[in-house]
Amino acid sequence: MLSPSYSMSPTELWPLIGTAQAPHLIDVRRRDAFEQSPHLLPAATWRDAGAVRQWSAALDRAAPIVVACKAGHEMSQMAVAQLRADGFDARLLAGGYQSWAEAGLPLVAKAPLDRLAPVRPSLWVTRRRPKIDRIACPWLIRRFIDPAARMLFVDPDDVVNVARESGAIPFDIANVEISHDGERCSFDTLLTLFGLDAEPSLARLALIVRGADTARPDLAPEAAGLHAISLGLSQLAGDDDRGLLERGFTLYDSLFAWLRFAANERHNWPAKAA
Numbered sequence: 001m002l003s004p005s006y007s008m009s010p011t012e013l014w015p016l017i018g019t020a021q022a023p024h025l026i027d028v029r030r031r032d033a034f035e036q037s038p039h040l041l042p043a044a045t046w047r048d049a050g051a052v053r054q055w056s057a058a059l060d061r062a063a064p065i066v067v068a069c070k071a072g073h074e075m076s077q078m079a080v081a082q083l084r085a086d087g088f089d090a091r092l093l094a095g096g097y098q099s100w101a102e103a104g105l106p107l108v109a110k111a112p113l114d115r116l117a118p119v120r121p122s123l124w125v126t127r128r129r130p131k132i133d134r135i136a137c138p139w140l141i142r143r144f145i146d147p148a149a150r151m152l153f154v155d156p157d158d159v160v161n162v163a164r165e166s167g168a169i170p171f172d173i174a175n176v177e178i179s180h181d182g183e184r185c186s187f188d189t190l191l192t193l194f195g196l197d198a199e200p201s202l203a204r205l206a207l208i209v210r211g212a213d214t215a216r217p218d219l220a221p222e223a224a225g226l227h228a229i230s231l232g233l234s235q236l237a238g239d240d241d242r243g244l245l246e247r248g249f250t251l252y253d254s255l256f257a258w259l260r261f262a263a264n265e266r267h268n269w270p271a272k273a274a
Contacts, residue, residue, distance in 0.1 A: 006080070007094040008066055010103040016064040018044050018143045018256055020249070023064040028075045029097070029233050039195075039219050041068055041093075041100065042144045045120060049075045052082040054097035061088060063225040068093035068100070106202075108145060109195035116169050116177075121148035125168035128153035132213040132230045133180075133247035136187040136205075142249070145194060145254075185210045208255065226255070 004059065025041050028035060028049035039090065040046075047055050049069070055149045059065065064086055069075035076092040076218065083090035083173065103106070123126070124141065126134050141149045154162050163170040171178035171185040177192065179186050187209045191197040197206070211223025212230065229251060237244035 005085060005091055007072070007092045009094045010100045010105055013066060013093060014103075015260070019254075020253055021068045022143070022147070024059065024147070026065060026067045026079070028067055028069050028079045029251065030070070033070055038107060038110055039097075040110045041097070042106065042108055042114065042196075043142075043147045044108075047079075049079045053086075053259065056083060056086060056088065058086065063089075065090040066093055067091070069096045071098045072096040074249050077176050078170060085244050106196055106199040108139060111195070112193050113145065117146060117149075120146060121150055122146045123150050123168040125166065125170050126161055126172045127150040127159060129234065129239070129249070130241060131234050132209060132226065133185045133187055135230070135245060136185075136209045136213075136252060137171055138177070138245060139249050139252040140187060140190055140196075140202075143198060145190075152157055159165075167173065181215075181225045183210070183214060183216070185213050187213075201256060204259050205252075205256060221257070226251075 013023075022043065025044035025190070027041060027044045027046040029046070031035070031048070034046050046210045065083060067076045067079045067090060069079075069092075072092055072095045076096060080092045084244070095102070122141075122145075126137070130138075134153075135218060138149070138151050141151075152162060152166070152168055159170050159173050160176070161175075162168060169178070171190075172174045173179060180190055180191050185206070188197070188206050191206055196202050204220075207219045208222045208226055211219030212227040217224040217227070230248070231252070233244060233247050237247065
């Protein structure tokens, strides 16, 4: 069913980014503007606004869509009008990239994405039996970089060879670009690489992940809890890496939602009168 709203403001869209309820973000900036820009909306995919009927055939009609161009004028207007005419729940980002940047909201660095994953959906590979960092990284990739990204989990000694043979991006093993750097985790590396490390809630989440993954519970009060729950999930999942990833995403969705919207909420019992 179509949304009654034709547009969505950046402040309405941002709370949905990084969640399982995020709309499909489509970038329809003119090709030259897209190629010259250093940034991309989180989890956005570029499409030619003049070829809507061709690429829309592959879209999920049940998923909401938000379309963005440079300033929210003819390119996104044209694409949204055609999508809605074809029955999609589509709306435009009011003010486009310009209003998003003016609101001070995070953008993804496009250069590393173009270099590492020029083809979508991207393919990533790491060691099997993920526990903390190797769940946090796929969560960040799917929620902020490429929502259609595919994850491969293989034996540790085979990660590099599988990456070479498949073209997958290796992560969280020694001697690759996306890995630990001193006391910082692969999650930290991804945040820095894609320019997301300045977003306060993601930066706080990185501290929790780092504390849990490197035996430093002193870094954040929540680190010990994340460590315990992550190891418990691993025990429940056994060799089911896909199932573990699904459960882990719920965990990181919850942590990120708490950091953004409920970190100051306090509870006690019995409840005190207001």
